Each structure stands twice: as structure tokens, then as C-alpha cells.
Amino acid sequence: MQQHGHDSAADETAHAHMDHSHHNGHHGDPTGDQVGHGGHAGYAGHDGHGGHDKHAGHDPEAFRRKFWLSLILTIPIVVTSHMVMDWFGYRLDFPGITLIGPILGSIVFFYGGWPFLQGAWREVADRAPGMMLLISLAIVVAYIASLATSLGAFGLDFWWELAALVTIMLLGHWQEMKAIGQARGALEALAALLPDDAERVTDSGVETVPISGLSVGDTVLVRSGARVPADGEITRGQAELDESMITGESRPVSRGPGDPVVAGTVATDSAIRVRVDAVGEDTALAGIQRLVAQAQSSGGRVQVLADRFAALLFYVAVAAAVITFAAWAVFGNVSEAVIRTVTVLVIACPHALGLAIPLVIALSTAVAAKAGILVKDRMALERMRTVDAVLFDKTGTLTKGAHVLSDVAAAEGYDRDEVLRVAAAVESDSEHPLARAIVAAATEVPAATDFQSKTGRGVTATVAGHRYVVGGPAMVRELDSSIPEELAKRTHAWSDRGAAVLYLWRLDGDDSTVLGALAFEDEVRPEAAEAIRQLRDLGIGKIVMITGDARPVAEAVAADLGFGPDDEVFAEVLPADKDRAVAQLQSRGLSVAMVGDGVNDAPALARADVGIAIGAGTDVAMESAGVVLASSDPRGVASIRRLSLASYRKMGQNLAWAAGYNIVAIPLAAGVLSWAGVNLNPAVGAILMSVSTIVVALNAQLLRRVKLTVD
Numbered sequence: 001m002q003q004h005g006h007d008s009a010a011d012e013t014a015h016a017h018m019d020h021s022h023h024n025g026h027h028g029d030p031t032g033d034q035v036g037h038g039g040h041a042g043y044a045g046h047d048g049h050g051g052h053d054k055h056a057g058h059d060p061e062a063f064r065r066k067f068w069l070s071l072i073l074t075i076p077i078v079v080t081s082h083m084v085m086d087w088f089g090y091r092l093d094f095p096g097i098t099l100i101g102p103i104l105g106s107i108v109f110f111y112g113g114w115p116f117l118q119g120a121w122r123e124v125a126d127r128a129p130g131m132m133l134l135i136s137l138a139i140v141v142a143y144i145a146s147l148a149t150s151l152g153a154f155g156l157d158f159w160w161e162l163a164a165l166v167t168i169m170l171l172g173h174w175q176e177m178k179a180i181g182q183a184r185g186a187l188e189a190l191a192a193l194l195p196d197d198a199e200r201v202t203d204s205g206v207e208t209v210p211i212s213g214l215s216v217g218d219t220v221l222v223r224s225g226a227r228v229p230a231d232g233e234i235t236r237g238q239a240e241l242d243e244s245m246i247t248g249e250s251r252p253v254s255r256g257p258g259d260p261v262v263a264g265t266v267a268t269d270s271a272i273r274v275r276v277d278a279v280g281e282d283t284a285l286a287g288i289q290r291l292v293a294q295a296q297s298s299g300g301r302v303q304v305l306a307d308r309f310a311a312l313l314f315y316v317a318v319a320a321a322v323i324t325f326a327a328w329a330v331f332g333n334v335s336e337a338v339i340r341t342v343t344v345l346v347i348a349c350p351h352a353l354g355l356a357i358p359l360v361i362a363l364s365t366a367v368a369a370k371a372g373i374l375v376k377d378r379m380a381l382e383r384m385r386t387v388d389a390v391l392f393d394k395t396g397t398l399t400k401g402a403h404v405l406s407d408v409a410a411a412e413g414y415d416r417d418e419v420l421r422v423a424a425a426v427e428s429d430s431e432h433p434l435a436r437a438i439v440a441a442a443t444e445v446p447a448a449t450d451f452q453s454k455t456g457r458g459v460t461a462t463v464a465g466h467r468y469v470v471g472g473p474a475m476v477r478e479l480d481s482s483i484p485e486e487l488a489k490r491t492h493a494w495s496d497r498g499a500a501v502l503y504l505w506r507l508d509g510d511d512s513t514v515l516g517a518l519a520f521e522d523e524v525r526p527e528a529a530e531a532i533r534q535l536r537d538l539g540i541g542k543i544v545m546i547t548g549d550a551r552p553v554a555e556a557v558a559a560d561l562g563f564g565p566d567d568e569v570f571a572e573v574l575p576a577d578k579d580r581a582v583a584q585l586q587s588r589g590l591s592v593a594m595v596g597d598g599v600n601d602a603p604a605l606a607r608a609d610v611g612i613a614i615g616a617g618t619d620v621a622m623e624s625a626g627v628v629l630a631s632s633d634p635r636g637v638a639s640i641r642r643l644s645l646a647s648y649r650k651m652g653q654n655l656a657w658a659a660g661y662n663i664v665a666i667p668l669a670a671g672v673l674s675w676a677g678v679n680l681n682p683a684v685g686a687i688l689m690s691v692s693t694i695v696v697a698l699n700a701q702l703l704r705r706v707k708l709t710v711d
Helices: 008-015 060-079 082-086 095-112 116-126 131-150 159-183 185-191 285-297 301-330 334-347 351-370 378-388 392-398 415-428 433-441 471-476 485-496 528-537 553-560 575-587 602-607 636-671 681-707
Strands: 197-202 205-210 221-223 229-237 239-242 253-256 272-278 373-375 391-392 399-410 449-454 460-461 466-471 500-508 511-524 542-545 567-569 593-596 610-613 628-629
Touching: 060 095, 060 116, 060 159, 060 553, 095 116, 095 131, 095 159, 095 415, 116 131, 131 159, 131 301, 131 334, 159 351, 197 391, 229 239, 229 575, 272 460, 301 334, 301 636, 334 415, 334 636, 334 681, 351 373, 351 378, 351 391, 351 681, 373 636, 378 610, 378 628, 378 636, 391 392, 391 575, 392 399, 392 511, 399 415, 399 485, 415 433, 415 466, 415 500, 433 500, 433 511, 466 471, 471 500, 485 500, 485 511, 511 553, 528 542, 528 553, 542 553, 542 575, 553 567, 575 593, 602 610, 610 636, 636 681
Parallel strands: 391 542, 391 593, 542 567, 593 610, 610 628
Antiparallel strands: 197 205, 197 221, 221 272, 229 272, 239 253, 373 628, 399 511, 449 460, 460 466, 466 500, 500 511
16 A cells, blocks of 8 residues: 655645644544543543532442341331320230330430441531431430430430431432442443453463453453453454444444544444553543543532531521520420420431432433543533534544545546546545545446656556556646636636545556546534534524634535524634634633543633533543543533533422421421410421431432433
């Protein structure tokens, strides 16, 4: 294969985009040599917990065991309670019945309540009062009151309420941990995509090794139906690969020699051999796992508000408890004062508040990852709902970044199809991008011999006994050729659109005859116009395109995409100046989302209110972007907007419910309606608190129903 010799003028448009594309040796495929690199930089420096993970180290299974054992111990305490017996009109009396409450109740308190007591101690040590401290206050007050009752200090029957309180708290906490664990199951699902073993090709055959035993440079055999064990490049074979777990795209993609493949994808129809380029933590899949984990542990402005409210609620609850106890005690009813105080503390436990935001974060990032949207910065997703303008880098984002044959014109007396066939034959031995575009467009490629490349001008070859030349303006000058008027009108129109133009000549001795011309343009992605329409439907008022191409090229693409009078085009912009365009839009008071390929768009992506890297399924850790789209489909930008709106709405709903519940419930627990016969005991308060938690959890789960894509 020889290099093409087309002149620089003909190539100018073809290569004008190279400043924007990935130089990876894979014909502009954005998933080239970037495989999995750099995932650590954006992740290691992030505070994984962000101060918001109140349940670090809590195991749902441990809470399940504690709940069931506490429930078993609580049943005899409740059944032998004099208060419960009076309610239901039965009587039990046997030796030692009075010891059941103190003994079993103490076990429930220390065994079942221990996680809450530990959590409270951490909150005190961190000077960050919250849910655990409130729960602990409630059960400690209840335990002390129960002991005092058993010692004859109060005429209360309180052990059953203490046991029920701890058991219900364990149930609520278990369900909370289970819900968050299910949301974070996206990470385990990603890890499960990797096979346990790989078939490594050696000089003596094929050997089965664990994937941990693979090294960069190894060649592995991936059989039909098997998963690719590591990132790499196909060296032999062709297969349809299911990449849905990485890109969110359900249709298999054809991959052949020289194409990159990603760990976890599936060869659906035939076997391939892959040279390993990245293993372990350097693979794209590991990078995706890091991003999902980082996003799920990160917070935002709403989370900060929730944390502040939880801290405030602690002080409000303590103050309310003190006032409640003092008020009831003044009225001469110390027993009722204790009951009211415990109930206030129970009601105020911000279980729902603590779950309101973290669960939505966990679910939204899991839902996003499943759709091929990798949220690196939680705040970027949160800000996407407020964006006014979306700025697209043209090449590789709205267009494919690779030229295709857009038109063919024949000179008078010649056939258009024949021009394409002969040109394809002449170009068949060239590896130039324009040559590949011609060959790809031809349905028939005759045999050619004596291929020669004329550097900077064109190529020649012999087809069916005739000598032909394909070249651009420099070849026109070299051959001293005149272009027929009708053909010249067509090529001028192409040039005005910014298309690259090549001509086909037949040589007869020293004479040359122009047979036709071919136009090449950077192909607009078929989904791009739909992506823009969807963004408009979602309230984005301004679409902007930026490119280093000449203005005629940019204006032609904008027209194809349906740009309106409020939209804008920045043309002939150097890569280094793209961030200035972002700053200019922001200076007008616009909130800007920048969508680029993440290579030399980094300054603009970093400056934008929301930076979105597109088409970077194997480069998932670009520090400049807050959100990464694993596929090259620009409609994913609209999906980010939908997810941002939906997740923010769920956060607001959960926060309003959790806060409103406490605002109403605390006065009731304090007994402000006792005069009307409305009283809440601690156990009922615990039930109401758990119901509030369940409502918040179920509401967050509705995020799974959000449709991120529109057919």
C-alpha cells in the first residue's frame, strides 16, 4: 500500500479537521489509542465521600441479621407488656415475667442499637451531629426511662416501646442500605462483564490463563460469543461486537484488523485475535467503574442543603425535647413528659432526610452508566438543567470527522457510474482517506496495474489498457488541463460549500481528457439534526457550533442541521481559542454546555459550565469534562439534560417530603394536640418515621423509569 499523492490544495479541506480529531492510527475512530489511560488523575484527587456518606462500612446483611434477631426478642417483650395486655384484654402471669422486659430489652438495646451508638460517637467526634446521634438519643433516653421504670422510679411500661423502637429503626436502616446497595450494583455489574479467564496465543498454541495473568503485548483469542478480556487491537479476523455495555448502543458494530476493542464487549458471530494494549486498572471498563463510583459518592448543592438541614434538625429536636419535657413536667406529669420527649426524638430522626439525596445520586449515576452516560462530576449533571446554550465542536461531534464521497459529476459524453468505477480502480492501491472514500462508494472496482503516486498532486494507474489520473488543482496545472464549463459550474458549487474536489483524466500520449469530478465532504452525523431538535424541545434556547473550518463549510453544515436565527456559528477558530468563544457566550449571561471530543477541546470543556466529552468510550477519565458520552451519538447530550431535570426534581421532592414530615410531626410528638386526644407514643413515631423513609426510597426508585432516549 502506498501513500496517496493528492496535492495540498485538494487535501486542505480533508485535513482541516485533523486538529480536532484523534491521532490514533485508526482512521479517525475516537476509540483508538486512548484506551483506558489517565483514569487515575481525575479520580484519585477526588474526595470519595465528600462528607456525605453517613453509612460507610455499613453492611445490609448485618442489619438484616440484627433486625430479625431483635424482632424475635421483641415479640415476647410486647406480648408480656401490661399495657399491651390491657389493650387487647388478655392476661399472662408466670414466674419471672417481670424480668422478660429488662433482660431481653437490654439485649435488644445493646445488640440491635450498637450500630446507632457507634455512628453517634463518630458524629460527635466529627462535630457533625446528624441522624445517628438523634437515633441514639432516642434509644438511650428510652433505655434509661425503661431501667428507671423497672426500678420503680416511673409508673411506665416502656420496655416494649424501646424494643419496638430499635427493631423498627433496624428495619428502616436495613431497607435504606439495601436500596443504596442496589443502586451501586452498577459497579458490580460492570465488574461482572469481564471473563475470569482468557485464551492467550503462544508459539505452541493456545493456553488458558486468568485475566490477571495477561500483559500488554499478549495476543488473545476471543471466540464467537465470548467476551473480550482486555482492551486491545484486532490483529486477525472480523466480527460483529456487542458494545452496548460500554456505549449504550444496542446494535452490534463491525470490527476488523486494526480496529480497537474494549474489555467486556462480546464477539457475537465469529472469532478474532486481539493484541492486548491495556490491562487491569488501565482498561476502559476500570475507568468507567471509577467514574461511576466517584459520581455516586459525590454531592452537590442540594446535598449540602440536606446535610445542613440534618444538622439543624439535631439542634431543633434537642431543643424541642427539652421544651417538651419541661412543659409536661411543669404540669406535674413526669411519666408523660418522658414519653413525649422520647417520641419527639424518635420522630425527628432524619432517616428520610439522610436518604433523600444520596439515593437519588446513586440511582441517577447508575441509570446514566447503563445508557452510556458516564458522570464524572455530580455538579456538572446538576448544572445541566440550567444550561441556556449548547456549544458543539463540529468535527467528530456533529460530523463524523472523516470525509465521504458526496457527489460525482461526469463531463459531457461520459457516464457518472463509469467515472466512479474507474476512479475507484485507480485509487484501489492507495490508503489515503479520500481514496478509501472513493473505493467505499463504488459498487464495482475493476483491476488496476502500474499504480504510481505523484506526491502532492495525485495518483495514476492503468485500467483496461488505458492510463488514468486522479488528482486535484495541482494536477490540473501540471497537465495544463481545462475544465469544461458545465463541469466547472458543478465543482465551483462544491467548493463554495467547502468540499474537497478531485478530477479524473484519461491520458492518451501527451493528451489528457477530463472525464469527471468527485466531491468529498465531512459527513454530518445522521443523528445530529435530531439531537438539536431534542435540545430545543427540552428548553435550550441557543445552539452554537464552533470549528476551525472555513466559514462556507461551517455555514453549509449549519444549514444541513437546521440552525435558526437565534443560533450561532464560530468559524475559522484555532483550537487554542475555543475557550474564548465559551467565555464570550458566558459574558452575555448564558450558561454554556460545551460538547467536544475531549482532545484539544480541553480548555473550552474546562471553562464551560458543563463540559461534555463525546465519542470517548475508551478515554473515560478526561479531567476537563464533567460528563463523558461513551458513544459518538450527539443525542446523548439531550439525554443528559433529561436526566439532570429528572434527578433534580426527585431530589427536590424527597427533600420537601422529608423536611415537611418533620415540621408537622415534631409538634404532634410533643403533644400540642393532646387536648384533642391526639397522642403519639414512641413506637408509633418510629413506624411513621420508617414510612417516611420508605416513601422517599420509592420516589427515588422512580428514576429508573425515566426514559433518557427518544425514538
